[in-house]
Every structure is written in C-alpha cells, then in structure tokens.
Amino acid sequence: MTIVTPGVDFLATGFFFLSLPVFTASILGKLHKILGGTPIPTWILGLAGVASVPIIATLRIIGIRMKHKREAAAMGAKMIPSPRGKWPGNADLLKSMLHNFLHGYPADDLVELLEEHGPAVNLRIFWSDLIFTASPEHIKITLATDFDNYVKGSRFQRAMSDVLGVGVFNSDGDLWKFHRSITRPAFTRDRISDFELFDRHAEIAIQQLKSRLREGHPVDFQDLMSRFTLDSATEFLFGHCVHNLKANLPYPHNAAYVPNTVQTPETRLSNEFSNAFLEAQFAISQRERYGWVWPLYELFGDKTKEHMKVVNAFIEPIVADAIAKKDNATHQGKEKDPNSEDGTLLDHLVQVTSDPKILKDETLNIMLAGRDTTAATLTFTVYLLSQHPDVMKRLRQEILDKVGPTRRPTFDDIREMRYLRAVINETLRLYPAVPIDIRETVNATTWPNPDPNDKPFHLPAGTKVAYSVFVMHRRKDLWGPDAEEFDPDRFLDERLKKYLISNSFIFLPFNAGPRICLGQQFAYNEMSFMLVRLLQNFSSISLELDSFSPGMLPPEEFKLAPGRKGIDKVWPKMTLTMYVNGGLWVKMQEANNA
Structure with a gap:
C-alpha cells in the first residue's frame, strides 16, 4: 500500500x-x-x-x-x-x-x-x-x-483529521449531531457527581505528592494532574483505568540523586501516550498556523504519523475490549438498551456502532476534553495560588469551614463554596483551556461594527474565522482596568453585575451555543474536588523556579512587557489547549490537621 x-x-x-x-x-x-x-x-x-x-x-x-x-x-x-x-x-x-x-x-x-x-x-x-x-x-x-x-x-477537518478523525470536535451537520447525541448520556447528573471515582484517584495523586515531597524534591504538578485526569477520564468514560498515577513521577533536572526505577509495560505505555498526544496536538496546531499551504510543510512526511502510532496503541485495545464485551453480551442475549444512561460512554457507543474508527475517534476526542483541559486548569490554579498566598489562605479556610480537614466533599458542599468557584473561574478567565478556536462561514454574511456611524463588516462565504477567548478574557474595556490581574472577587462583588451579568458572552471558557461543552459541570466537579482534597492536605504552595529545566522559564525580555506577560513567572504555551512550558515545579507544606 x-x-x-x-x-x-x-x-x-x-x-x-x-x-x-x-x-x-x-x-x-x-x-x-x-x-x-x-x-x-x-x-x-x-x-x-x-x-x-x-x-x-x-x-x-x-x-x-x-x-x-x-x-x-x-x-x-x-x-x-x-x-x-x-x-x-x-x-x-x-x-x-x-x-x-x-x-x-x-x-x-x-x-x-x-x-x-x-x-x-x-x-x-x-x-x-x-x-x-x-x-x-x-x-x-x-x-x-x-x-x-x-x-x-x-x-x-482535513488538518485535524490525522489526530481527531471524525469525532465530535471535528465534524459538522448531521455527523456532529450524531456524535453529540451518542455522547450526551455520559454526562447525566448522577454520573458527573460520582465523587467516589474522583476520590480514589485523588487519594493516589496526593499520596504520590506527599511521598516525593518527603524525599525533599519538588513535584511537577502539571505532570501529576495530567495523570490524575487521565485515570479519572478513562475510568469515567470507558470503565478502563490505565493507572497512570502508579507510574513513577519525574524528578527535577537538578536532582542530586535519581534512583533507578523499573516501569511496567502498562505505565510505560501511559507515559508514552501522554507525550505522543501532546506532540500530535502540536503538529496539527502548526497546520492551522501555516494556513492552506500547510501540506507543503509536511511534503516529506506526515508529522503526526509516528506520534499517532503511540496514541493508537494506547486507545485501540480499549476499543477492541469494549467491542468484544458487547459481542459477547449479544451472543448471550444480554444486550443493553442503546437509550439507557447506565454504563460508561464507551458502553453506550458500542450499542450504537461497532465501527472501530468511529469508536476510536470519539474516544480520543472526549479524552482530549476530559484530560488535557482539566489538567491545564488545575495546573494554572495551583500556579496562581503559589503567587497569591492570601487567596490560598482564604480558599483553604472556606474548605475547612465547609468540609473540614478530612471529610470527603459532597456535590452540595462544592455547590455552596462560592469562593472556590470564583477561584476556578478567575483561572479560566486568565488561562482558558482552549485559547483560540476556528470556524468557517457557509454563506456570505456581516458582523456589526462597534462604530454606529460606520458600515458593518463583510465576511465572504468559505472564510475561516479564528476567535480568541484568551484575548477577550483579558480586555480591559470588557473586564475593567484590572483585567490582567488575578482577583477571584471579581466573580463575587459588584464587578460581576457591572461586567459579566450585563454581557455574559465575555466569559466563555467552555464555549457557547449548541456546541457548548457537554462536560462543563463534570470538569467543575472534578477540579473542585481535587482542589478541596489538595488544600485539606497542604497549607501552602511555593513555586520552585530552580527546578525548571534550562530554557523552560519565560525569557528575560518578557519582564519588560506590559500585563501578565511581564508578570508571569511561568511560560504559558498552547497547542490545541494551554499548558505550562516545562511543567509546574512546586513544593507544598503538609497541613497539621491534628
């Protein structure tokens, strides 16, 4: 071939x-x-x-x-x-x-x-x-x-297809409606409130964190959260936890001693998947930046090919196992109702189709949403808490007052913690998980011009449109003169009514309209749960800049720039989603809950 x-x-x-x-x-x-x-x-x-x-x-x-x-x-x-x-x-x-x-x-x-x-x-x-x-x-x-x-x-779709295939994030029309309909049952109220699942993985993550910190080493919190959200997502969506949290955590580049460890084939594949998926996302994000000439950039080879071999080696056995279980159930006369809300997303998908490609594509699309975006937000939240100890102290006090130092939070607990939601929202405002997205016009149309004395803007049919919530979320005319400052109270005080309530489309961390993220509440629950458990166990967070590998921190010239570019101690970057360049190396002080 x-x-x-x-x-x-x-x-x-x-x-x-x-x-x-x-x-x-x-x-x-x-x-x-x-x-x-x-x-x-x-x-x-x-x-x-x-x-x-x-x-x-x-x-x-x-x-x-x-x-x-x-x-x-x-x-x-x-x-x-x-x-x-x-x-x-x-x-x-x-x-x-x-x-x-x-x-x-x-x-x-x-x-x-x-x-x-x-x-x-x-x-x-x-x-x-x-x-x-x-x-x-x-x-x-x-x-x-x-x-x-x-x-x-x-x-x-052509630029993204080598990674996202024909999944829900890379389809239109009836195909998109089909994917949307078969995905929706995974996000019922009961399923997104399954805190026992979160607790199992959060407990392992925190024990890994404590163990490494007790050795005297900082921890790459971004790596840890990627593992936590991967294990949570695979179990929640597919009933198949990959146990990525059981793999050994990385040591900082300047560690005096790194013990030799042996990875199991399962944990090695999980780590390889994480790296390969990030590289594949980088490749297709570059395609968008090159525009219509991007294929010439890959004249001598598809830059996603080798990375997707690793990703597919991770995903395909999960899909094959689900198909086999469904076929076995059919053989035994125990077929599930396709409209049932029981079981995992993959359990539901295999009742609708046995096409391995459709199942793999949809699996990968939802895993991208369930893993990378949530891990990024948790990472940036902890970064901001390390830079704002007053916010950290206040948030921790709300958690202790509402839940206590050891009790597992409930859905109602999290719903009532207004400052916790404000901290997450303020993080999503400054560092939205998907900073830029793309659409294309079907028919020629117009956009309004903010100048009432001028003509509206014309958009021809077939025109690509890129919109950035990252830029919009930091606009001072929309959020006030302190728009680039981290201040969770803007979601609680008079600024909420002045800016957001009067124009809700200035804050879109989960998209909007018919394509609004189905997993929005799941993400809020997962992030909230993890932050509660984290701050129950740790009383302070410090950023360890010396542990970042050379070249991973912002260049010195960034300090001369206005806004957050001149403030940020870490280097935000993006492929399809945002991440911290070189990870987020932190130390934490264990809480004395005696």
Whole structure:
C-alpha cells in the first residue's frame, strides 16, 4: 500500500498550476504556427510559461477580491481591514506568528493587530482570508445566534483529521449531531457527581505528592494532574483505568540523586501516550498556523504519523475490549438498551456502532476534553495560588469551614463554596483551556461594527474565522482596568453585575451555543474536588523556579512587557489547549490537621 503524505496530496490537487508553464509554452508554440511568422525562441517560451503561474494566480486573487468588494457593497458592508506585510502574501506576518508560537507569549502579534486595525482583522495569509476577532458580539454570532452559518469546515477537518478523525470536535451537520447525541448520556447528573471515582484517584495523586515531597524534591504538578485526569477520564468514560498515577513521577533536572526505577509495560505505555498526544496536538496546531499551504510543510512526511502510532496503541485495545464485551453480551442475549444512561460512554457507543474508527475517534476526542483541559486548569490554579498566598489562605479556610480537614466533599458542599468557584473561574478567565478556536462561514454574511456611524463588516462565504477567548478574557474595556490581574472577587462583588451579568458572552471558557461543552459541570466537579482534597492536605504552595529545566522559564525580555506577560513567572504555551512550558515545579507544606 502506497502512503501519500499531505504534501504530495497537496501537490497532486494543485496539478493545474504545476502544469501551467508547460501548457502556456505549448499554446504559444502552436499559436505562432497558426499565425505564421518567425518561430518563438525556446527561452522566450520557457520564460512565458514560468511567468504564467504568478500572472494567472495574481489575476485570480484580484478577481476574487473584486468579487468580495462588490458583494460587500451590495450588502451595505465594508471589507474587514488587513495588515500590509512587507513580504508577498503577508509571509512576514506568518513568519512572525510562527516564531511567537514557539518563542513568544500566547496571542503575541494578534493583540497588537486588533489594537491597530479594530475589533476584527483579516490576516490574509498567502492571499487567503483568515478573520481574527476577540469581540464578544462577533463570537456570539459565530457560536450562537447564527450557529448554522459557522462550521468547522473541510479545511479545518482535513488538518485535524490525522489526530481527531471524525469525532465530535471535528465534524459538522448531521455527523456532529450524531456524535453529540451518542455522547450526551455520559454526562447525566448522577454520573458527573460520582465523587467516589474522583476520590480514589485523588487519594493516589496526593499520596504520590506527599511521598516525593518527603524525599525533599519538588513535584511537577502539571505532570501529576495530567495523570490524575487521565485515570479519572478513562475510568469515567470507558470503565478502563490505565493507572497512570502508579507510574513513577519525574524528578527535577537538578536532582542530586535519581534512583533507578523499573516501569511496567502498562505505565510505560501511559507515559508514552501522554507525550505522543501532546506532540500530535502540536503538529496539527502548526497546520492551522501555516494556513492552506500547510501540506507543503509536511511534503516529506506526515508529522503526526509516528506520534499517532503511540496514541493508537494506547486507545485501540480499549476499543477492541469494549467491542468484544458487547459481542459477547449479544451472543448471550444480554444486550443493553442503546437509550439507557447506565454504563460508561464507551458502553453506550458500542450499542450504537461497532465501527472501530468511529469508536476510536470519539474516544480520543472526549479524552482530549476530559484530560488535557482539566489538567491545564488545575495546573494554572495551583500556579496562581503559589503567587497569591492570601487567596490560598482564604480558599483553604472556606474548605475547612465547609468540609473540614478530612471529610470527603459532597456535590452540595462544592455547590455552596462560592469562593472556590470564583477561584476556578478567575483561572479560566486568565488561562482558558482552549485559547483560540476556528470556524468557517457557509454563506456570505456581516458582523456589526462597534462604530454606529460606520458600515458593518463583510465576511465572504468559505472564510475561516479564528476567535480568541484568551484575548477577550483579558480586555480591559470588557473586564475593567484590572483585567490582567488575578482577583477571584471579581466573580463575587459588584464587578460581576457591572461586567459579566450585563454581557455574559465575555466569559466563555467552555464555549457557547449548541456546541457548548457537554462536560462543563463534570470538569467543575472534578477540579473542585481535587482542589478541596489538595488544600485539606497542604497549607501552602511555593513555586520552585530552580527546578525548571534550562530554557523552560519565560525569557528575560518578557519582564519588560506590559500585563501578565511581564508578570508571569511561568511560560504559558498552547497547542490545541494551554499548558505550562516545562511543567509546574512546586513544593507544598503538609497541613497539621491534628
């Protein structure tokens, strides 16, 4: 079987432009014979052939641009402003964005572009429209009020398909509705309130934490939370815990002594999965940044292939086991009702389909949501608590007053702890798990212009739209002059009514509209439970900067920047989801609950 890389496939689909020079030279050669006269020299035919590519491409670009302008005028709208780069196709802007993705702070360049051009900007990377916005009015239209006109789109789906397949996060229309319907039963009230499941894994995580701290070493809390949420997600969703928490925790790079440990095949596969899944996410997030030319970036090989071999080796046995159990139950006449809310998500899925690909894709999509996003939020919460001991003290006191030092919290306990929810919300505001998302217009449409005396903005059909809740959550005009400060009280005091209640679309950590996250309450419960257990056991948290590997902390020049970029002691980064560069190395003081 021949494997075609994305780059080769891209070149094949662009065969017209590849063959255009030969075609042009051939036509000119035949034309002179028909008209008679002196034969055209070969070098002129060759030059004309080569020149035909940029000429035809330029004429096509101009033609499309003129069509869009006429369309905008007919709709009483105006074109969204575009930056004018120094290089053709804004290639210098793309280069800067790719550099900042690797070496900058999240949304570098994008914030500056909005400040310069207004509430929306057309990046026009390689002459292809890419609209970027952080406006709640535009995001509300995209996600809710005009939902049907904004889809993931075939270009996004192609770029993501090697990792997300046809799962719920990478599908549209009836297929998306199908995935949504078969996923919903996993998130009933009873199931998301199964705190016994959380408690089992939280207990192992805290014991691992205590054991390593008692050795005198700091702990990579991001790694620990990734393990905790992976074990919780696999058991909750699939009834199959991978016991990633039982694997040995990493030691800091400067540890004086690292004992030799032997990993079991199961824990080794779990660790390899975590790393491979992060690398695969990085690869497909790069595809989005390269725009429509991303296949050329992978001309000599699919950059997700090797990582997905590891991911599939982890997922496929779980899926195969579920199919086998379902087939066995069918053979014994013990089939489950497909509409039943009992059992795990995978138990339900196999009643609907036995297609291994659909099951694997949906499994991977939900695991991404159930693991990476929650682990990221818990990580950033602990980081912020380490930097704000007053918040840590107040939160811990609420927990002790409501639950006590040892009792397991209940659903009602967590619902009544308003400061705990405020701390989580404030973390999600500053570091939303999914900082940037993509849609594509189906039909030409318009967006409102904040200037009532100006025309609305025009969006052509088939236009990619990128919106950033990360940028929106930090806008001072939406959240007040202290928007970049960590202050949970903004979700409790008069600022709540002044800003959020009057415009709920300024806070979207779990998306909105028909695609709002089904697991939102599950995530709040899991994060709240873990934080309660953590602060019952530990009274203080300190960030151990010396334990970060070289190059993992923010560059010195970040300190000169305004806002959180100049404040943050750690380096936030993102693929599809946010994470802390190099992990989060902390020490904690065990509480004296005697």
